[in-house]
Amino acid sequence: MKLDATDRRLLAATASGLPLTLRPFAEVGTWLGLPEAEVIARFAALQAAGIVRRIAVAPNHYAVGMVANGMSVWDVADEAAEDLGARIGALGFVSHCYLRPRSLPDWPYNLFAMIHGTSRDEVEAKRQQVAAILGPALRASDILYSTRILKKTGMRLVEGG
Amino acid sequence: MTRQALPPGTLDDTDRQLLNLLQEPLPLTAHPFAAAAAATGLAEDEAVARVARLREVGAITRFGPFLDAAAMGGAFCLCAMAVPPGRFDEVVTLVNAHPEVAHNYERQHRLNMWFVLACERPEGIARTAARIGKETGLKVHLFPKLKEFFIGFRVVA
Structure with a gap:
């Protein structure tokens, strides 16, 4: 799907969020001079194309008690990695799961899964669940906890193109 | 965004139910x-007012x-x-000075600095990484995603 100028205006206008009102799409329409039905149709097309994953609420997982998280990393046999990655990504406590290249000899791990829990003990227990799913394909693993946020600017919309 | 749990009693059962429901894709309808x-x-209108309050108290970071x-x-x-631990602050300054660095985290590992480069064009990644490598004299390991598995995560409120 090729974004047109109106799609870009719509995404730019809603990048920081939608208004919390009874009819948010109508209100966005008034910002941009578009009918409500067109705002809805454009979001539906963007969602069908995978550019918008979904429109939803993002809870602050710290605020609701999920204060522990760790980047678990796994060295999984290449031939099994895609199938197993899909199973790990489907777990409710895994927020991001990616297959990435190793960087040998410093870094033998090819599967990354961010694990969330209410405590570090809970994260460790969930890590054991992941290990059990990986089974014999698993060669080595580690978990990296973040100790400091050094920068967080969020994602900027790439304009033009 | 707060990185602390809310005081007990901030959310009632209905709030939690709303938080769980509204993580699913919102119907694309007028209401x-x-x-x-x-x-x-x-x-x-009560539901919308509750969601607005949840955002005010910091239980929701974003709706959109x-x-x-x-x-x-x-x-x-x-x-x-x-x-190297003795050079950490100096290297943070050098790395963060690049506008292409979107997030940067310190992590407990020998690889102790993890950052995400966001560039307008694919060639910008290698160029920025090479520049950071040159400025810091340190090897920059690149971990581009080969495949993404992005399905199940929901916060249970």
Whole structure:
């Protein structure tokens, strides 16, 4: 799907969020001079194309008690990695799961899964669940906890193109 | 965004139910909150008012479209470096000075600095990483995503 100028205006206008009102799409329409039905149709097309994953609420997982998280990393046999990655990504406590290249000899791990829990003990227990799913394909693993946020600017919309 | 749990009692059962429901894709209709309101036994305007309060108290960080950054154009890459502890602050300054560095985290590992490069064009990734390598004299490990598995995560409120 090729974004047109109106799609870009719509995404730019809603990048920081939608208004919390009874009819948010109508209100966005008034910002941009578009009918409500067109705002809805454009979001539906963007969602069908995978550019918008979904429109939803993002809870602050710290605020609701999920204060522990760790980047678990796994060295999984290449031939099994895609199938197993899909199973790990489907777990409710895994927020991001990616297959990435190793960087040998410093870094033998090819599967990354961010694990969330209410405590570090809970994260460790969930890590054991992941290990059990990986089974014999698993060669080595580690978990990296973040100790400091050094920068967080969020994602900027790439304009033009 | 607060990185602390809310004081006990900030959220009641209905708030938690709303938080769980509204993580699912919102119906793309003129009244997108109608279904969640009906499921929690609230009038639609009551449901919206509760969600607004949840955002005010910090239980919700965002309500809106979640974009697939790569589908929008642009390129992203996770990178890591092993920074000698004595040089950490100096290297943070050098790395963060690049506008292409979107996030940067300190992690407990020999590879102790993990950052994401966000560039308008794919060639920007290698160029920025090479520049950071030259400025710091440290090896920049590149971990581009080969495949993404992004399905199940929901916060249980």
